[in-house]
Amino acid sequence: MSEHPEQAAPAPKRSRFTLPSAYTILFGLIVVMAVATWLIPAGAYDSDAEGNPVPGTYHEVPATPQRIVVDSLTAPINGLYGIEDEAGTISYYNSGVLFGAIDVALFIIVIGGFLGVTMQTGAIQAGIGRLVARLRGREKWMIPILMSVFALGGTTFGMAEESLAFYALVIAVMVAAGYDTVTAAAILLLGCGIGVLGSTINPFATGIASGFAGIPISDGIGLRILILLISLAVGIWFVLRYAERVRRDPAKSLVADMKADNDAHFKLSADDATRQLTGRHKAILAVFGLAFVVMMYAVIPWSDLGIPLPTLWWWFPEMTASFLFFSVLIGLLGGMNEGRLTSSFVDGGRDLLGVALIIGIARGITVIMNNGQITDTVLHWAELALGDVGAAGFAIVMYTLFLPLSFLIPSSSGLATVAMPIMAPLAGFLGVPQDLVVTAYQSANGLMNLFIPTSAVVMGGLAIARVPYGRYLRWVWPLLAILAGVTVVLLGVAAVLS
Template identity: 35%
Template sequence: MEALKEPIEEKQRGEKETTGINAFVLLFSVIVIAAILTYIVPAGQYERVEQDGREVINPDSFQFVDSNPVNFLGIFKSIHLGMLEGSSIIFFVFIIGGAFGILNATGALDALIVLLTKKLANREKLLIPILMLFFAAGGSLMGMAEETLVYIGILVPLAIALGFDAIIGLSIVSLGASVGFTSAVMNPFTVGVAQGISDLPTFSGIAFRLVLFVVLYSGAVFFVYRYASKVKKDPALRFYGNFKPGEQDKTLKTKTKMETKHKWVLITFLVNFLVLVFGVLKFGWYITEIAGLFLLFGILIGIVGKLSAGTIADSFIKGASSMTGGALIIGVAQAILVIFTTSGLMDTILYYASNAIDQVPGALTAIGMFFLQLCLNFLVPSGSGQAALTMPIMAPLSDLVGVTRQTSVLAYQLGDGISNMVFPTSGFFMAGLALAGIPWGKWIKWVFPFILFQIGVAVVALVVAQAIQYGPF
C-alpha cells in the first residue's frame, strides 16, 4: 500500500509545480497589455448621474476626451492603486483567514472531519448535492460570493478526507454558489440593482429564474458528481492543492474525538453563520460588517475552545498569513481595472460595444447583449458595478430593438454570473483558487466543459425569453 502511495504522491507534487501559469504572472501580463492599449484605443467618457443612491451613466452623453496613456512607471503604480481599490476585500480575506486560524487551533475542525468521515462511510457522494444546494441557495437568494471563501478551508480538507480531492472541495463551495449567483432568483446585487435601473419591479419575473436555477444546479451537481466518481475509482487522478497527499489520513489515524469543547466551538460557529444570514437579509450587511462579525466570533470560538489569549492572537496571525497569496491576487487584479478606468478606455469600450449590438439583427440582440456582458465582466467583475455601468445603456437599447427590458436584465445576469468562475480579474475567485492551491490553468481546463454548458443554457434561455416576450411578471 505504501509503495502505491509513494508514486502517487510524487506525481501530485510534480503536477502542482508544473500545471498552469502562475496567477501573478498571468495578471501582470494582462496589466502590461492594458497599458499598451491606452496608447492605441482613444479615451472616452460618459457623464455620471445619481439615481436611487447609485452612480449610473447617462447613455446619451458619450464623448471622446484627451488620452491619458499609462507610462512605464504607471504600470507598477497601478498595482499599488489596485491594492488600495481592493483593500476592503483584501483585509476581509485576512480577517476571515485569522478567524479560521483560531477555529483550526481548537481542534474542532479535525474532530468534525473525522466524525463526518465515519458517518458518511460509503455515502460520501451525498455530500455533493446537499452542500451544493446550500451554497447555490445562498448565491441565488443573498448574492453569496466573497462570503464563500470562509467555507473553502472546511470543505477542501473534508473532501480529501472522504477520498475526493481539492477540486471537489472547491467546486462544492464555489461552483455551487456560482450557479446560484448566475440564476439570481432573488440576488439583490445583480437582479435587484439591474431591475431598479431598468424601472422594473424588484425581483419580478421570478418563475423564469427559478426554472433556470433548477437547470444550472442540476447540471453542476452532475458535472461534479461524475468527476467525483472518477477520482474515487482512480486515486492517481486526485489533485491535493495546498494539502499534502496522506495528510488527511494522518488526521483520521489520530482518531480525534469530538469532545464537549469541540461541540461548543462548532455550535458557536453555527450561531455565527445564523447571525450572518440574518444580518445580510435584514440589514443589508456587506464586507465590513461580515468581517467584524467573524473577528468577534473568532475570539469567542477561541474562548469557548479554551485557548489562552496569546494562543488566540498567534492563531489569528497564522491563519491570516496563510491568506497572503490570495489577498495579494485581489489587489493585482484590481490594477487592471485601475488602468482601464483612469485612462478612459472603459467607457470607450462600452460605447463601441453597445453600437455594435445595435447593428445585430433583432432576433439575436439578446444573445449579443449576453456575450457583451460576458466579456465586460473581465473589466468590471463587480455584479452591482457592472449593472450600474451597462444597464443605463442596455435598457433603452432593448426598447429600440424589440427586446423586453426583463430579457436585457436576464442577459446581464447570465453574462456576469457565468464569467465569475473564469476571469482572473475576479478577486474572490482567484483568492478561492489560492486558498485551495489550485492553479488557474488547471481549474480552467477542468471547468471549461461546464462553462460551455452554462453558455448553451444561457443562449436557450434568452431565445425562449425573446419568444415569450419575457416581461415584468
C-alpha cells in the first residue's frame, strides 16, 4: 500500500466574479462624470430661437465642477424631477430634449400594470395556446407563425420577460412534433428579440429614445418596419433550416445527447393540450391591440405630414393616461373585481419598477454633465471627430458605438436615457435625421440582447429549454452577423437618402 494514499483532486475553484447590475454600472458612471467635471473644460454652444445648439459656436465658459459625493447622490433625484429655474419653475424640456424623467418612469410603471392586468386574464396565454393547438400536425408552419406573433409583441410592447411564460408550452409541442428544444427556444428568443431589434412603437426602446431625442415616436417608423420585416424573414429562414435538418436527422441536433431526457421531461400536459380561447379572451386581445393602435395614432403629427386627419399631439402624460384607461377596461372585460384588478395592476407595475429606477439613475448622468457644463464640450469633441464622415458613415459609426454600450448597459431604457441627449444633437449638427440615431441605438441594443449573458431573458429561456449557452452561441452567431449586416446597410442607405 502506498505510504501516501491517493486523494481525490480538489474541485477547481469557480470564479466569483460577476458583472455588476445595470444600477451599479449607471451609478458608477454618475461618479465618473462628477470626477470628469473637474477635468474636462466647461463649454457651451450658442442656441437658436428654438433653444437648439448652433454648430460652430462652441466656446469655453467658467467651470462649475460637481461635488463627488453630494451631487452624485442627488443627481438621480434631480434627473427624475427636472430642472428648477430662478423663478422656481420646474422645466422638463430644454433644446428639444426631455430633462425630467418622472413622466417617462411613470409611463413605464403604468405599462407594467397594463401588461400585468392583461396577463392575469389569461387572454394572451390562451391565444398562443389556441394557435398552437390549431397548427398541431402542421408544426412546420408553427415556426414562421409563432415567430411572427412573438415579433409583433416585441416590436409593439417590448415583449421579453413575458415570453418566459410560454416556453413550457412551445417546447412541449415542438418536441412532440419531432423537433428539439433549440428550435423551440429559438422561436421565442429570436422571435421576441428580433421584434425588439426592429421596434416600431415599443415604448421601452423607441418611445423612451424618441422622447429624450425630442422627436415623435413615429419619426423613422418606415425604416424600422423595413428592418423588422427583413430581419424577421432572415430569422425565420435560419430557424426553419435548422429545424427541418433536425427533424430529418435527430443526430444533428445541438442537444442530441439530451434527446431522451428532453422527450420525457417536456411531455405535453393535458392542460396545455386542452387550452381554450373564449369569446372573452378574444375581446380582451382586441382591446389589448387597440391600446397600441390608439397610442400610435395619437403621437403621429398628421398635420405635419399633410394628411387630413386630426393631430392629437399626445406625449407621455396622455399615453400614460390612455394605458391606465385600457388597464381598467381590460380588467372589467376579464370579469375582475376591484381587488383583483388593482392587485394585478400593482403587481405588474412592481415588475417594471426596476426599469423606472434605471431611468432615474441614468438621467442623473446627464444632470451631472449639464450642471458641470461639460455636455456641450463632449458634443463639440464628437462634432470634430465625426464631422467629415458623411451621413452614411455617421449612421454606421453610431450603430457600431451602441454595440459595446449595449453590453455595458443592457437595459434599453437606461442606454437611451444616457446616450440620446448627446447623440441626437450631434446628428442635427451633421444634417442627419435624429430618428436614425434612435434606430441605430435600438437595433444595436436589440442585437446584443439576443445573446449577451447578462440578459435574464437569454439565460432564463435557455435554462428552461435545457440548451447550454455555449452551444447556443456557436449556433446563433452566423444569424447575428447577418442581422448586423442588414441593419448597417439599411442605416447607410437611409442616411444617404435623407
